[in-house]
Amino acid sequence: MFHKKTYNAMELKTRHGHLIIEGPISVENITSYEFHPDLTSFRLPEQQHKALIGIAGLPEGRIIVARDRHTIVGYVTYVYPDPLERWSEGNMKDLIELGAIEVIPKYRGMAVGKNLLKVSMMDDAMNDYLVITTEYYWHWDLKGTGLNVWEYRKVMEKMMNAGGLIWFATDDPEISSHPANCLMVRIGDRVSSDSIQQFDRLRFRHRFMY
Template identity: 75%
Template sequence: MEHKKTYNAMEIKHRNGNVIIEGPIPSSKLATLDFHEHLVAFRPPAQQHKALIEIADLPEGRIIIAREMNEIVGYVTYLYPDPLERWSQGEMANLIELGAIEVIPKFRSGGVGKALLEVSMMDDAMEDYITITTEYYWHWDLKGTKLNVWEYRKVMEKMMNAGGLEYYATDDPEISSHPANCLMARIGKRVDQESVRQFDSLRFMNRFMY
């Protein structure tokens, strides 16, 4: 499958300063930008910056960033699902995963997260993909936001809706392990019915295991 990537951008006038949302960003550009020290949700900032540069080099890898001046203050990643997850078992060339989304506390609750999703979907190539995200409450910053799991889930769902991702049921054991966890997906306009059927069979792999 051909991996087209068309750059898009928008500016957000946030109460704490103006932010540029842009991407997909090539690894060469990512390497020249500073990475904010408060981007700590997944691993230490220097390691995460390195990981984003590596993802941007993958044929299907996409990084959309939120940038204040020369510093990355938020990002979202897209890449093929982890080989250890069920979503990779169909070996679908047109199924990609929103792997991580993070915005520093200073720029939260001002539309930056939603804008990252909106800019992601401005690229026409996304109409060729089924885009999924698996949301687990243990990844959420409940302490920093002072929200409970259900409040956070509502905020997260609203943000994903901005990118056209909707809730999809699944019997995946990890997702089913807590009612706040969920699978969300967006099926691009040009995705064929066979791919949708394949995605449905990945969502429900345990239905005959009784």
Template identity: 70%
Template structure:
């Protein structure tokens, strides 16, 4: 199930500069913008730039960006879960994953992440999705921030809560491998009960395997 992607934008003034938050952006737009060299949380910046362009080409792919002039300094991605992960099982038509959110260090703490999520949720079509995000502590920038896993998780969870993503229990082995890891979920207000039931079943796939 794909929706027409309705474009939204919001201006944000921060202590270190003025930003435009916009999206979902087309692949052609992404290709034209510069991609900041500090966006290296997941892979080298040039490789990640190309990955975002490829996500934007997917029917369900949604990329929201924060840019300073023509330079992308932050982004959030939405796409269907990886086919190798349990979240792609269960034939849930309405499930999409918040796959990544990243902001360069210069703009952290200025509300950029929260506003990326706010712009993401401006589209009424998001009420037709179960949105999940799987948070793993090994993706967190603990070294640069100086925070421990629990401090970082508290900040991350508070940011996700601003747009209705809430902590959900699961027996997924990778999430259960460390107590700071977590599954966060937002269930759109037009999701049918049978889809919620299917989702609950894949959250707890191992409940009878003793």
């Protein structure tokens, strides 16, 4: 099922200088890079660096990074859904989740996130996958950005659109618990109709219950 991960890269000009956006990167490369101390959204930077190294070593794991010379300043990860989430229940080998995306404050608002997603989708193998992301407002950096929930949702949705992910409806209780939460999905060109139907059953578990 796992097609060869084809490395892609681009240079992004920002007002703070040029960044290299590249991936999927190898365990060796991500181990050799420095990890910026402001990458603190999910856990301590040293711990998150170790977590990314682990993801890079997984058969389905993909990590795209933005780096300033030798220092990672942003990244996006793709892995199988958490076993505790409904999205893993179909045991679908062609469904992966955009698990985390993070950019240090210095480079926010400079299209780094959008371009992380664009480089992700340059790999033809992504057309074999159904890519999802679950967005919850309580994970968003409202304080750091100064945006309200709906402003942040708009920015986030626009960023995901750059990678081809669009809004999909679902009856998942966590997502449905707040109107700003959402499920976003990209269906690769080569995903089978059987897989799409299986995914629809995961999206609407209670569709036929009255």
